Amino acid sequence: MVTKEEAIRRLRAAGFDNEANDLEAWRDANGNNWGWDGWIRGEHPHVVATIWPNE
Template sequence: MSVTRNEAIRRLDAAGQRKVATELNQWRNNWGNTGGWGGWFRGQYPDLINTVWTA
């Protein structure tokens, strides 16, 4: 199931992961946009993958 970045932020916030949600909201790639957020997130927060992709 495809999850948008905004939906991921909402799911993290709902799960009480507000700090991580804020970090994801502020994250930008080398070009200043949000493309690639999923790969970055999986690498940084492997323990929260199920929170985002199986909610």
């Protein structure tokens, strides 16, 4: 399972700084990180293979 922090590291390492910044700032309606994976898949689908290379 990829954590949000690991996803941010992978994005930055691949040069997706804007997407990493968006993910770092993202919180759900309750201020939690739950659901970040669904959000990034919908908001930035072009980075899915960077975060989850084996999918």
